[in-house]
Amino acid sequence: MYYAGLDAGSTYLKAALIKDNEVIATGVENSGISNNENATNLINMLCEKARIKIDDLGCIMSTGYSRRSLDIAKDNVSEITAHAFGVQLTSPEGIKPGLIIDIGGQDSKVICLNNDGLVKNFVMNDKCAAGTGKFIEVIAQILDTTIDKVGPLSKESLSPCDINSTCVVFAQTEVISLIARKKKREDILAGMHQSMAKRIGKMGRKFEYDSDIVMTGGGAKNSGLVEAFEDELMTDVFVANHPQFNGAIGAAVYSRYMANKGL
Structure with a gap:
C-alpha cells in the first residue's frame, strides 16, 4: 500500500510517496496562494512517477505551517511528530536517532526521542x-x-x-563590518556556522539522550554546518536521507501508522 505526505511550509510545499519502508518519490513547489492546487498537482505528479492512481493511496497526511489548509489531505499531524516518524525511514542504516536537529527555512527545531522513537520533548526557534x-x-x-x-x-x-549577534539583522551588520575589515569569505562563513551550532547546540543540551544525533532540513545538506555541529557537540552528527523532505516523509509514515491502527 502507498502512502503520501505533504509538508506545507512557509516557503515551499513538499510531498513524499512511500511504500513499505522505501521512499518512492518526492516533489516540491513554491508555497503561495494556490497551495491547494499545488498540493493536488504534487500528489498527481508523485502518482505518475509511481505509475499508480490517487485511489491507490492508503492515505494522504499533511504537516507544516499550512497543514490544515490542504483539502486533499485526509488529516494532519504536527511538524514535531512528523519529523519523529520521518527519521524512522530516513536515518542512515544502523543509526538509532535520539536527537533530531532540524534546520528549516524559517525555523530550527531540536527534538528529543525516547527509546521507541516517539517524541519525548522538543524546543523550537521560530521567533x-x-x-x-x-x-x-x-x-x-x-x-x-x-x-x-x-x-x-x-x-x-x-x-x-567570531559572529556573536543572535539577531539576523544585527548579524548582517556584523558580517558587513567583517567584510570592511577585509576578512576572508570562508572565515566569515565558518564563523556563521559556528555561531549557529553554538546557538542551536545550547538548545539540544537541555535534553538527555543515549543514542545518535540525526540532522534534517535543508540545512543538513550544508556540510560545513554539519561539521560545526559535530565540533560543538563533540560527537558524530548523521545526515538523514532526503533531509529536506523529512517532514513530508514523516507525514506519510504517520498516515501508515494511523491506518494500521484502524484510525
Missing part, C-alpha cells in the same frame, strides 16, 4: 531567522555566493570569524 536556512541565505547573498557553495567554502577556513 528570529538567526539559526535558520534564511539566515544562511541572507549571509550568502551578502558574500556574493550561493547556498550550495557555502558549505565547501567554509571548510577552507583556517581562522573562523
Whole structure:
C-alpha cells in the first residue's frame, strides 16, 4: 500500500510517496496562494512517477505551517511528530536517532526521542531567522555566493570569524563590518556556522539522550554546518536521507501508522 505526505511550509510545499519502508518519490513547489492546487498537482505528479492512481493511496497526511489548509489531505499531524516518524525511514542504516536537529527555512527545531522513537520533548526557534536556512541565505547573498557553495567554502577556513549577534539583522551588520575589515569569505562563513551550532547546540543540551544525533532540513545538506555541529557537540552528527523532505516523509509514515491502527 502507498502512502503520501505533504509538508506545507512557509516557503515551499513538499510531498513524499512511500511504500513499505522505501521512499518512492518526492516533489516540491513554491508555497503561495494556490497551495491547494499545488498540493493536488504534487500528489498527481508523485502518482505518475509511481505509475499508480490517487485511489491507490492508503492515505494522504499533511504537516507544516499550512497543514490544515490542504483539502486533499485526509488529516494532519504536527511538524514535531512528523519529523519523529520521518527519521524512522530516513536515518542512515544502523543509526538509532535520539536527537533530531532540524534546520528549516524559517525555523530550527531540536527534538528529543525516547527509546521507541516517539517524541519525548522538543524546543523550537521560530521567533528570529538567526539559526535558520534564511539566515544562511541572507549571509550568502551578502558574500556574493550561493547556498550550495557555502558549505565547501567554509571548510577552507583556517581562522573562523567570531559572529556573536543572535539577531539576523544585527548579524548582517556584523558580517558587513567583517567584510570592511577585509576578512576572508570562508572565515566569515565558518564563523556563521559556528555561531549557529553554538546557538542551536545550547538548545539540544537541555535534553538527555543515549543514542545518535540525526540532522534534517535543508540545512543538513550544508556540510560545513554539519561539521560545526559535530565540533560543538563533540560527537558524530548523521545526515538523514532526503533531509529536506523529512517532514513530508514523516507525514506519510504517520498516515501508515494511523491506518494500521484502524484510525
